[in-house]
Structure formats: structure tokens, C-alpha cells
Amino acid sequence: MPVAPPFxxxxxxxxxxxxxxxxxxxFGHLLRQTETLILELFGRGLLSGTTHTCIGQELxxxxxxxxLDDADDVVLSNHRNHGHFLTYSGNVTGLLAEVMGREAGVCGGYGGSQHLAFRHFHSNGVQAGMTGIxxxxxxxxKQRGSRGLVSVMIGDGTLGEGLLYESMNLAAIWKLPVxxxxxxxxxxxxxxxxxxxxGSIMARGAAFGLRCWELDDAAPDFLGRAEAVVRELRDGAGPGFLSITTRRLGPHSKGDDLRAAEVKAAIAARDPLLALRRQLPEEQAAQLEARNLAFIGAAxxxxxxxxxxxxxxxxxxxxxxxxxxxxVPAQDAAQANVRTAINRALRDLLAHDERVVLLGEDLHEPYGGAFKVTAGLSDAFAGRVLSTPISEAGITGCGIGLALAGRRPIVEIMFADFMTLTLDQLYNHAVKFPGMFKxxxxxxLxxxxAGGRRGYGPTHSQSPENxxxxxxGLTLLFGSHRHNVGQLLVDAVTRWPNPTVFMEHKLxxxxAQAPGExxxxxxxxxxxxxxxFPTLQRPAAGTPxxxxxxxxxxxxxxEKAAARLQAEEELQVxxxxxxxxxxWPRHSLLPLLLERERILVVEESHHQYGISAELLASLAEEGFNGRVARLGLDPVPIAAARSLETAQMIDEARIVDAVLDLL
Structure with missing residues (x-):
């Protein structure tokens, strides 16, 4: 017979x-015994993967x-998440099954101990990774006018992570309920x-102007004071920073507790859960414990x-x-230039769908972005075109959070070189949500x-598509002047519900944007x-x-190289x-390419381990018998001096030479 939950x-x-x-x-005893059982499951060989303990930190x-008593309240946790999850959900069976890799797990076994998703609860194993989200x-x-707030749980070790401070800064600037x-x-x-x-922990929050509180979980009125903090934050404006002094009775994970015996003894003596137990009659405390153990055993x-x-x-x-x-807003295939096409698409998206939000550095008027792509938009759509601090990881995380909340965020990273600063948010967070949780x-987006030829030097001229x-799980788009770039952008935002990077070459x-032939x-x-997101083909006059x-x-x-090859060498290109x-759209392209005799792939990126490598590997896997070559940048930094940069870049002469080598 099922045992009724003790709450x-x-x-x-x-x-x-x-x-x-x-x-x-x-409830604290329920959390402790569940955590203790999880450690026992590890010892019995029933735990799937790793776990991290919080025994002693239940309160x-x-x-x-x-x-947190509002339906919109959000809890974001970390690798040490079991107490947060159980307090939010009460789902002991779901947690135990999850850490054992069973179908009844709250995430069907996909997330394991560290990665849980349930209603407005999310956890992840990367320190500070959830703060921007x-x-x-x-x-x-805030934009919806909700009274809900977001609680982001971190440990003191996370105070060494830079993303935390990017996130605190953004929250402070925008006066957000977090x-x-x-x-x-x-x-x-x-x-x-x-x-x-x-320095001190409290000084970290104060430095950003956050409302700060410091509590001790061994204090007799701790829970009431924590509840007062939540009320004060909900009724006020702007973010808060709460530091809770606590102690861990057990090891970090499984068996690595190297603290001295006298330190562990002092921690056991301050145990706030046992302090609560001593305030109850022995018979009542024993009954509560027995009820919890029966429930956990059934779970x-x-x-x-x-x-x-x-x-x-x-x-x-x-x-x-x-x-x-x-x-969806239709975009003209022919435009005066690609900048105009993207600007018009962004304007139409903002007008068409209130969920669309633009984030990025210096997007506001009169600047309109480093390349003027967002010119005129911040005035026309106040509050939905937001200029941000220099904070690539933070604003990418913010975009993920907006997307999870049902918005359609578009984040501008000023130079594609800086995409490296976003990679944790993309690799460990953006693609993991849809990849793990249906x-x-x-x-x-x-x-x-991206790209060089403007003398911007080694960290402002790269093409990091490789x-x-x-x-x-990350979609990568890179349109040309022959594509309808504005329509690609509109379709990516309105019809493609996946994390996407939309690259644009500066030149x-x-x-002019024109489909040509x-x-x-x-x-x-x-x-x-x-x-x-179509592939385009300009056929040769005859067999290529x-x-x-x-x-x-x-x-x-x-195209310039093709014109020379046709005029000077009389080749069909x-x-x-x-x-x-x-x-990579291999099933669409391979039937066409397998019929060809000679193929040259040209890219501006460092082509080793790149797009051309994937393309040619897929041809080899299908038994391609023709000749192939690839042309890309050498694996060295791009120079700033125009004379040096020009020598490094791929031009029509080098493309022509590479083709002649294939003949």
C-alpha cells in the first residue's frame, strides 16, 4: 500500500x-534521510553517475x-541541488529514480543527480552557469508585470566565477526581481x-548595489528571517543578495571529506537540525522520523x-x-544591401511579434550598433531593444532565460571573435535544455x-564557424549576398525554435543583395x-x-574567380x-556532389577541422571518386597591417590557382 507523503x-x-x-x-529530516539514502545507493552500486551531498545544510x-509562494517563482540550482528540488517539488520517488537512472526519474534518467528540470525548477552542474539564465x-x-521572482542558488565556491558578476551587474542595471x-x-x-x-562575501553583492542580507542557518529564527527576505524582495524593486552561513556534515561527493576531526566535531555540534529536534518531545520527534523513513522506504x-x-x-x-x-513578415529578395535587409527584418520582427527582444552592446540611438544594423530600432521599440554592458556570456545567458520564458530573443555579439566568450552558455546550457528535456x-538567436579584410587585427577579424x-544541437547559419538574408533571419526567429547562431560577414x-542566377x-x-534555410546553386552552362x-x-x-576561369581558361564553373x-545538409547536397568530377571548397576560416573537412569527409564516406581540395586560412593569427592581412586572405588569384591544380 502506498505511504502518504509526510507533507x-x-x-x-x-x-x-x-x-x-x-x-x-x-521536512529537514526528510531531506537528510533522502540524501543519506542516496549515499547508501552509491555504496550498493545502484547510483547512476555522481552525486554531491548537502548533509548538514538542510535548513x-x-x-x-x-x-516562494507565487506560481511564477523560479528556482535555479546547481550540482548540489537535492534539497532545493525536494523543497520545490516534494518528489522523492522522482529524485531517487533519477539518480538511479530509472524511467520513473523526474527527467527519465537523462539528467541524473545534477541536471533536473521540473516546472520552474532547473539545475545544472556548471558553476555559475545558471546565473545569466x-x-x-x-x-x-518584469516585462510581464508578474510578481514572481527568480532565486539563483550558488555556493561560496562559485564566487570565483566571472559569469556571476556579469549576471549581478545586469540584474542591478535592469532592477530585476532576482x-x-x-x-x-x-x-x-x-x-x-x-x-x-x-575580500568579503557581502562586499560582492554590495559592490553592485544589490540589497544584501546575511543569515546563519543555526540561528533560532533563521527560517522566519529567510521568509522575510523573500517578502522584502518581492515587495521592493531590484535584485537581492543573501549569504547564508551553513556547514556541511559530510563529504563533497561520496568520500572526499579531508577536514580535521576536530573541525568535523565542531560542525556536528552546531547541527541546526538536531537543535530543532531537541526542542521537540522525544516521542513526537521519533514519530516524525519513523513516518519519514517509512515514506522514503516506499519511495x-x-x-x-x-x-x-x-x-x-x-x-x-x-x-x-x-x-x-x-x-510572418515577408522580405524582398533584392535589397540595396545586406545591412538594409537585416535592419528591415529586425524592424518587421519587432513590429510583428511582441515576444521579440533585442539585446546587445551599443544598440541604442544614435549609434545603432557597431555596424549600424540596429539603427533606428531602439527609439521605435523602447524597452525591447536593450543596450547591454560588455558582457557576452551574461547576455547570452539572459537570452537563454528569455527564450525559456517564451520570448524570442535576438542577441547581438559585436564581433564573432567574441563568440568564444559565449561558448559555455551555448555548449553547456542552450543546447542542453531541448536536448535533454522535451x-x-x-x-x-x-x-x-564575422570576417576580415578591414584591418581590425587578430581578435576582430576571425570567422569562428569551425x-x-x-x-x-546548435544551428549555424551564414548567408551570402545571394541569399534572402532578411528572410533567413525572419524564419530563424519565427519558425525555427532551436538555439541558432546567425553569422554576417562584415563586407x-x-x-547589394540580389539572387542573380x-x-x-x-x-x-x-x-x-x-x-x-536553402542551399543555392549557380549551374554551369554545360557539364561542370x-x-x-x-x-x-x-x-x-x-564569383570573381569563376569569371576569370570561364574567360581565361574556358572552364565550365x-x-x-x-x-x-x-x-550539415548532407542528404540534400551529396546526391548532387557525388556526380561531380572536381570539387573545391573555399572558406575564410581556418579550414582544418572546419566546414570543408566535414563536407569532404561526408563525400569520402559515400565513396566519392572525383578529386577534391579545400582552401582556407593558415592556422596563424590574422595580422592588422593591411599589407599583411591581404597576403593572408583568400582572394580570386589563390582560388584560380587552386582550381588549376585540380585539373
């Missing part, structure tokens, strides 16, 4: 946990979460805080009875399908100007997104002697230009 649920499905001694001890972990979720709540909670247990994994923290048996997690079908990708076409979409294309901003290559249904493949800003140089670089 009631509120209207939002959250355990009702008061600040009185009986309820606080009962600290439940304090803020139990006080919390800013985006809080911004969405509470950063530091669970200060005085030690990270094995390093004491005294050896890893300069354990239910979890063990659940089958091991299995895929119904092994997933080949984690991309959501194209959304049904609605009344109920969570991240329709995020990042725009990034790095970005390797992120599983194309002033290039290019035709769309038929898209295979096996290639996600290929029909929405050479097929040139290029994308983005390289297409202009390939075919040009193919994809805009969808990842996922």
Missing part, C-alpha cells in the same frame, strides 16, 4: 513547510525555496574559502521497481521541427559579424532545417569542369553556396 502541497504543487519547529524539523537549502527569466517576469543566494559552508570541494576568496521501492531508463528510439539529433508557417524549448559548427553589409537546391526531408563551394563573404571572391552550416 501537504500548496496550490502550486509545492510542499507546505512552515517555519515552526515541528514542520521545519520534519539552508529549504529556507528560501519554501518561502536567471537574469533572463527575471527580465521576462535573489542570488550564497550557501556559504566555508569550503568548496576540499579548498577552504579562506584560500579562494579575496525507494517504487524507484527500484521502475525499469532502467531506455530510449524508445535512439535520438539522432535534438532539434525541434520547423514550426507551421503563419503570417518540454523546454530555447528559441534563441545570436547575431555575429568552432560553432561542432556544438551538438557584405554594403554589398542562383537556384535553390532541392532540400531532403532527412536534413533538419534544409528547406527553411569544377564545382566551387563557398558561403558567407567568400562567395564574392569565388558551377557554384554552390549553402547558408545552413550546422546541422
Amino acid at each position: 501537504d502541497l500548496d496550490a502550486h504543487g509545492k510542499p507546505l513547510v512552515g517555519s515552526g519547529v515541528e514542520q521545519a524539523f520534519a 539552508c537549502q529549504m529556507a528560501v525555496v519554501r518561502a 536567471g537574469v533572463g527569466l527575471a527580465l521576462a517576469l 535573489l542570488f543566494v550564497v550557501e556559504n559552508n566555508g569550503i568548496a570541494q576540499t579548498t577552504e574559502t579562506a584560500y579562494s576568496l579575496g 525507494e521501492q517504487a524507484a527500484l521497481a521502475s525499469p532502467e531508463a531506455r530510449f524508445e528510439a535512439l535520438p539522432e539529433h535534438c532539434l525541434r521541427p520547423v514550426e507551421a508557417a503563419g503570417p 518540454d523546454f524549448d530555447v528559441p534563441l 545570436l547575431r555575429a559579424p 568552432l560553432l559548427a561542432s556544438v551538438p 557584405l553589409y554594403s554589398e 542562383y537556384l535553390e537546391v532541392p532540400a531532403s526531408e532527412l536534413d533538419p532545417g534544409a528547406a527553411l 569542369d569544377i564545382t566551387l563551394i563557398a558561403f558567407g563573404g567568400m562567395l564574392s571572391h569565388v 558551377e557554384i554552390i553556396t549553402p547558408c545552413l552550416l550546422a546541422p
Whole structure:
């Protein structure tokens, strides 16, 4: 017979946990015994993966979460998340099954101990990784006029992570309803805080003008004071910073507790849960403990009875399908230049859909962005075109949070070189939500100007598509002046609900956008997104002697080289230009390319381990018998001096020479 949960649920499905001694001890004991069982499961070989313990921190972990009573409230946690999750959900069976890798797990075994998603609760194993996402979720709540707030749980060890400070800064600037909670247990994994923290914890929050509180979970009125902090934050304006002094009774994970015996003894003596127990009659405390143990035992048996997690079908990708076409703003294929096309598309998107939000550095008037792509938009759409600090990781995380909240964020990264600063947010967060959890979409789009030939030097002239294309689940688009770039952008925002990077070559901003003689290559249904983001082909007059493949800003140089090859060598030249670089549309392109005799792939990036490498590898896998070559930059920094940069860059002469070498 099922054992009834030892707690009631509120209207939002959250355990009702008061600040009185009986309820606080009962739920704290439930958390401790669940955590203890998880360690025992590890010892019995039943734990799937790793886990991190919080034994001794139960009151600290439940304090803020139990006080969140609005349906819109969000809890973002970390690798040490069990207490937060159980206080938010009460789902002991779901947690036990998850850490054992069973179907009954709250995430079906996919997330394990560290990565949980349930309603407005999310956790991740990367320190500070959720802080920027919390800013985006809080911004969405504020824009909706909700009274909900976001609680971001971190440990004192996370105070060494730079993203935390980017996030606190953004929250302060925008006066967002977010509470950063530091669970200060005085030690990270094995390093004491005294050896890893300069200055004081409270000074960190105060430096950004956050409202700051400091509590001790051993104080008799701790839970009531934590609840008062939540009320004060909800009724005020702007973010808060709460540091809670706590102590961990057990090891960081499994068996690495290297603290001295006298230190551990002192921590055990201050145990706030046992202090609560001493305030209860022995018989009542024993009854509460027995009730909890019976419930946990039943939850354990239910979890063990659940089958091991299995895929119904092994997933080949984690991309959501194209959304049904609605009344999206149509964009003209022919435009004065690519800059105008993108600006018009952004304006139409903002006018068409109130969910669209633009974030980026210096987007406001009269500047309008480093390349003037957002000119005129901040005045026309006040509050939805937001200039941000220099904070690439922070604003990318903010974009993820906005996307999770149902917005359609467009984040501009001023130079594509700086995309490296966003990679943790893309690689460990943006693609993980839809990749792991079927109920969570991240329709995020990042725009990034790329490429050289303007003398900007080694960190402002790169084309990092080779790095970005390797992120599983990330869509990478790089249109040319022959594509309808504005329509690509509109479709990516309105119909493609997947994390996407939209690259734009700097030199194309002033290039006329015109389809010319290019035709769309038929898209295979096996290639996600290929029909929405087409590959273009300019056929040769007859059977092609050479097929040139290029994308983005390289297409202009390939076209010039093709004209020379036709005029000087009388060669039949075919040009193919994809805009969808990842996922690579192999099923659409291989039937066409396998019939060719000679193929040259030209790219502006360092071509080793790049787009051309993937293309040619896919040809080899299908038994291609023709000749191939690739042309790209050498693996050295791009020079600032125009004379040196020009020598490094791929031009029409080098393309012509490479073609002649293939003949």
C-alpha cells in the first residue's frame, strides 16, 4: 500500500513547510534521510553517475525555496541541488529514480543527480552557469508585470566565477526581481574559502548595489528571517543578495571529506537540525522520523521497481521541427544591401511579434550598433531593444532565460571573435535544455559579424564557424549576398525554435543583395532545417569542369574567380553556396556532389577541422571518386597591417590557382 507523503502541497504543487519547529524539523529530516539514502545507493552500486551531498545544510537549502509562494517563482540550482528540488517539488520517488537512472526519474534518467528540470525548477552542474539564465527569466517576469521572482542558488565556491558578476551587474542595471543566494559552508570541494576568496562575501553583492542580507542557518529564527527576505524582495524593486552561513556534515561527493576531526566535531555540534529536534518531545520527534523513513522506504521501492531508463528510439539529433508557417513578415529578395535587409527584418520582427527582444552592446540611438544594423530600432521599440554592458556570456545567458520564458530573443555579439566568450552558455546550457528535456524549448538567436579584410587585427577579424559548427544541437547559419538574408533571419526567429547562431560577414553589409542566377537546391526531408534555410546553386552552362563551394563573404571572391576561369581558361564553373552550416545538409547536397568530377571548397576560416573537412569527409564516406581540395586560412593569427592581412586572405588569384591544380 502506498505511504502518504509526510507533507501537504500548496496550490502550486509545492510542499507546505512552515517555519515552526515541528514542520521545519520534519521536512529537514526528510531531506537528510533522502540524501543519506542516496549515499547508501552509491555504496550498493545502484547510483547512476555522481552525486554531491548537502548533509548538514538542510535548513539552508529549504529556507528560501519554501518561502516562494507565487506560481511564477523560479528556482535555479546547481550540482548540489537535492534539497532545493525536494523543497520545490516534494518528489522523492522522482529524485531517487533519477539518480538511479530509472524511467520513473523526474527527467527519465537523462539528467541524473545534477541536471533536473521540473516546472520552474532547473539545475545544472556548471558553476555559475545558471546565473545569466536567471537574469533572463527575471527580465521576462518584469516585462510581464508578474510578481514572481527568480532565486539563483550558488555556493561560496562559485564566487570565483566571472559569469556571476556579469549576471549581478545586469540584474542591478535592469532592477530585476532576482535573489542570488550564497550557501556559504566555508569550503568548496576540499579548498577552504579562506584560500579562494579575496575580500568579503557581502562586499560582492554590495559592490553592485544589490540589497544584501546575511543569515546563519543555526540561528533560532533563521527560517522566519529567510521568509522575510523573500517578502522584502518581492515587495521592493531590484535584485537581492543573501549569504547564508551553513556547514556541511559530510563529504563533497561520496568520500572526499579531508577536514580535521576536530573541525568535523565542531560542525556536528552546531547541527541546526538536531537543535530543532531537541526542542521537540522525544516521542513526537521519533514519530516524525519513523513516518519519514517509512515514506522514503516506499519511495525507494517504487524507484527500484521502475525499469532502467531506455530510449524508445535512439535520438539522432535534438532539434525541434520547423514550426507551421503563419503570417510572418515577408522580405524582398533584392535589397540595396545586406545591412538594409537585416535592419528591415529586425524592424518587421519587432513590429510583428511582441515576444521579440533585442539585446546587445551599443544598440541604442544614435549609434545603432557597431555596424549600424540596429539603427533606428531602439527609439521605435523602447524597452525591447536593450543596450547591454560588455558582457557576452551574461547576455547570452539572459537570452537563454528569455527564450525559456517564451520570448524570442535576438542577441547581438559585436564581433564573432567574441563568440568564444559565449561558448559555455551555448555548449553547456542552450543546447542542453531541448536536448535533454522535451518540454523546454530555447528559441534563441545570436547575431555575429564575422570576417576580415578591414584591418581590425587578430581578435576582430576571425570567422569562428569551425568552432560553432561542432556544438551538438546548435544551428549555424551564414548567408551570402545571394541569399534572402532578411528572410533567413525572419524564419530563424519565427519558425525555427532551436538555439541558432546567425553569422554576417562584415563586407557584405554594403554589398547589394540580389539572387542573380542562383537556384535553390532541392532540400531532403532527412536534413533538419534544409528547406527553411536553402542551399543555392549557380549551374554551369554545360557539364561542370569544377564545382566551387563557398558561403558567407567568400562567395564574392569565388564569383570573381569563376569569371576569370570561364574567360581565361574556358572552364565550365558551377557554384554552390549553402547558408545552413550546422546541422550539415548532407542528404540534400551529396546526391548532387557525388556526380561531380572536381570539387573545391573555399572558406575564410581556418579550414582544418572546419566546414570543408566535414563536407569532404561526408563525400569520402559515400565513396566519392572525383578529386577534391579545400582552401582556407593558415592556422596563424590574422595580422592588422593591411599589407599583411591581404597576403593572408583568400582572394580570386589563390582560388584560380587552386582550381588549376585540380585539373
